[in-house]
Every structure is written in C-alpha cells, then in structure tokens.
Amino acid sequence: MNVRLEAFHILNRLFRGEQIFLDKHYSSSIKTAELSISDRSFLVQLVRGIVKFYPQLQEMAATYLPKPKSLPKKVQIIVYLGLFQLSVDTRIPDYAVVSETVELARLTDCHPWIKLVNAVMRKAATERSRWSKEAEHWSMVLPQWLERYWKKFLTEDEMNQLKKSLILPPILYLRVNTLKTNAQRLLEALYKKYSIVVHSLPTLPNALSTQSDYTQLVETDEYQKGYFSIHDFSSQVMVHLFAPKPGEKIVDIGCGSGGKTLMMAQIMKNQGCLYAVDVHQEKLKTLEALARRQGIDIIQTIRADATQPLPQELLNVDRVFVDAPCSGWGTLRRNPEILFLRNESDNKSFAEKQFQLLYRASAFIKKSGIIFYCVCTMTPEETEGVMEAFEKRISEGWKMNFPEEGQLQAELKPIIIADGKSYIIWPHYFHSDGFFGKAWRKL
Numbered sequence: 001m002n003v004r005l006e007a008f009h010i011l012n013r014l015f016r017g018e019q020i021f022l023d024k025h026y027s028s029s030i031k032t033a034e035l036s037i038s039d040r041s042f043l044v045q046l047v048r049g050i051v052k053f054y055p056q057l058q059e060m061a062a063t064y065l066p067k068p069k070s071l072p073k074k075v076q077i078i079v080y081l082g083l084f085q086l087s088v089d090t091r092i093p094d095y096a097v098v099s100e101t102v103e104l105a106r107l108t109d110c111h112p113w114i115k116l117v118n119a120v121m122r123k124a125a126t127e128r129s130r131w132s133k134e135a136e137h138w139s140m141v142l143p144q145w146l147e148r149y150w151k152k153f154l155t156e157d158e159m160n161q162l163k164k165s166l167i168l169p170p171i172l173y174l175r176v177n178t179l180k181t182n183a184q185r186l187l188e189a190l191y192k193k194y195s196i197v198v199h200s201l202p203t204l205p206n207a208l209s210t211q212s213d214y215t216q217l218v219e220t221d222e223y224q225k226g227y228f229s230i231h232d233f234s235s236q237v238m239v240h241l242f243a244p245k246p247g248e249k250i251v252d253i254g255c256g257s258g259g260k261t262l263m264m265a266q267i268m269k270n271q272g273c274l275y276a277v278d279v280h281q282e283k284l285k286t287l288e289a290l291a292r293r294q295g296i297d298i299i300q301t302i303r304a305d306a307t308q309p310l311p312q313e314l315l316n317v318d319r320v321f322v323d324a325p326c327s328g329w330g331t332l333r334r335n336p337e338i339l340f341l342r343n344e345s346d347n348k349s350f351a352e353k354q355f356q357l358l359y360r361a362s363a364f365i366k367k368s369g370i371i372f373y374c375v376c377t378m379t380p381e382e383t384e385g386v387m388e389a390f391e392k393r394i395s396e397g398w399k400m401n402f403p404e405e406g407q408l409q410a411e412l413k414p415i416i417i418a419d420g421k422s423y424i425i426w427p428h429y430f431h432s433d434g435f436f437g438k439a440w441r442k443l
Helices: 003-015 022-032 037-052 054-062 073-087 094-107 111-126 128-135 144-150 156-166 183-194 214-218 233-242 259-267 281-293 346-362 381-394 410-415
Strands: 172-176 198-200 207-210 228-230 249-253 273-278 299-303 317-323 365-375 398-400 423-425 435-442
Touching (some): 003 022, 022 037, 073 094, 073 111, 144 156, 172 259, 214 228, 233 259, 233 365, 233 435, 259 317, 317 346, 346 381, 365 381, 381 435
Parallel strands (some): 249 317, 317 365
Antiparallel strands (some): 172 207, 365 435, 398 435
C-alpha cells in the first residue's frame, strides 16, 4: 500500500463533504493492508495532521501560491500533505518529500498541476528550517464561538494549554477486566510476551496507559481473551462517578458498542442486571460479542429509540446512565474531523434529543435511584441548556448527586467545576477526551 495515496483518498472524502469519521477509514485501511507499525503510524499521522493543521497549512501554501483555496480540492490535499511533511514530520529528507508529493500528483490524475506542485515543494523545502520552527508553536485553531464559550471556564494560560494539547496524538488508555485478571498481571504479561510497556494510573483504579500501537494491542492474546479493552480515560472517569453497585438494576441509554457498559458490569462484579439500550443493532451485536469475550453475562441488549416509549421491564431501576449522542467537541484530539463535520447550529438539534432522552429516562428511576447525564462535548446548548430544561421540567422530587466522600480521589477533584453542580473534564487535564456530566437522585 502507498501510505500517502491512502491518506489522500481518506482526506479527499472528508474534504468533498462526506460525513465520515477518520478513525473508521484508516482503521479499515490498516486491517486490509500489510502495513508495518511505522507505516500504520505514518498513515494516521498524515490524516490527522492535515486536518488538525489545516488553517496553518493554508497560510503556508499562500506563501507560494496567490490563491491556494482556488485550486481543485485534490490538488490542495496533495500540497498540504507535502507541506505537512516539510513542517511537522521532519524525519523525511527534503528530496523524498518533494519526489513523493510529485508522484502523488501523478497517481491521482492531477497531471496539469504537477509542475505547480513540484515548484511549491521545492521552494518550501529550501525554507524547511523556518517552517519547522514555526510549527513548534502551532496549536489547534478552534471555531470562534467555541473558544469564546470555553474562555468562560478557562484562563488564557489554560486555554493555550488546551489548544496545544489537542494537536498531540491521543494517548491509548486501557481498562483492566477485573473479572479475569488484575493490573499487575496484565502489565507483566504484555511486557514479557510482546515487549509492550504499559503504565498504571494511580488516579483511577484499573486504568492503564501505553504509547504502543493500537493494532499491536488488539492482536494480543490478552485482548482477544477479554483481559482488557481500549477505553478512553475520561470515559472511564464518568463510569467511576456513576458508581454502579453489584446486584443493582441499571439501564445504559445510548450504549453504542458498550465501552462504558462493560466497565459498569465489571464494577458490578457481573452481579445484577444491566440493560444496554441503543438504536443501532450492529453496535449492540458488537457489545454482545465483547461481553462474551470478557466473561460478562448480566447485560441484556435492547434495540430501541430511547426518545420513544421503552419496555416496561425497565421500570424501577436503581440507576440510569444517559450516554447521549452529542456534537463531540470534546473528542477533537482523536477526532479532529469534527472541525469539518459540525458547526454551531448543530448544537441545538443535539440538545433537543439529549433532553428527550434524559427526561424519558428519568421515569424509570425508583425512589432514591440515580440518573447520570453524560456527553463528550462542552457547548452551552448541550450542557447548561439541557440541564436547565431538565431541572425545570422535573421541578421538585430530585436533588443533585455527587460521589460519596472518599470515592473521588484527590487527583480527580479538578473535574468538579467551580459552580459545584456538575462534572467537567477538559481535554488537557489528562490528555484524553473532554466530558461533561451531571447526576441527580430521586427523593
């Protein structure tokens, strides 16, 4: 496989306006091709890098071209791929970047533009040291409306930290399946058998981190046997705050493929009943397969639109986790395509659905039960807006719920925002996804 050509094809789909998530496409490419670990990494770096540094690469191109935005999209992508390698990924020699970028123009039937691509690459290569120094100071360029909102909660220094953190590669976080092993045994096995270095995280029980390759991890016997899963740190924190207990009856609304659901079942020690509700049958099938692999049998999947009436068997539950579909702005570090797929007007439509999910789910809670709302985004409509609408509708009979004393470790205290009403994890806290959450207890 020609890695640059594959990166071009993926980016071309995104820039043509297709609603695609990049990880799905480069993961598919990795699975269907015999790629070395370095080539896998290079493909992901190219695809994510062009999207993350799109504004900077446009400015860089404008140094050599009068109107780079007027070029055909295919040509723009080729130029940006070359400029990215000259500025950010400086491991590749100048001559190789120039020749490979020109070859890419040939392979993509951009023959009328080959001379232009060659001229731009050669000129940029002569100024490579300048661009690489400038690239050291690049950070994520956020939509103005989003940056204005986030500045309500973050100082200027924190905002700069956040934007700088978003351009870094996402850290791979693991979750130990405590039903089959423990952290120490897993650490030792991965290192002894595969030379994979994994670190424990004292801030959260059974959470681990690694710099290893994703594909290498999922090919291990330990993953295939369900000893661990790949699970973002912030997502694990949300389940930790939800605090499921063994023997409880719990509903997970919007469970998707079940990363949080599986963690709940492990914390519950596979005791009780856990209903996993989602509208997508394929995701539920994936969850069922993962549950079997991990030795979990308390999960019952239900295909349903939770904005509509749900089965009566879900009444009188101890806890409901509303993992609502959202705009995803908290996932920019690993899903930078959100910058192209979403705009401010989308927030309202997401918020309307989130409110419906939350309000309908509240009817299933028994007395003293808990409902937990969670989204991997931080927009006013999907956080404050949904909270205010929900609390206005339920009026009395509920109160805010926070973890019991001692449950939340001192290192995690910063996730409780200053207003003392909800949880928020900013992406730069743990170099993981950004999340918002809030919980209520029924009186």
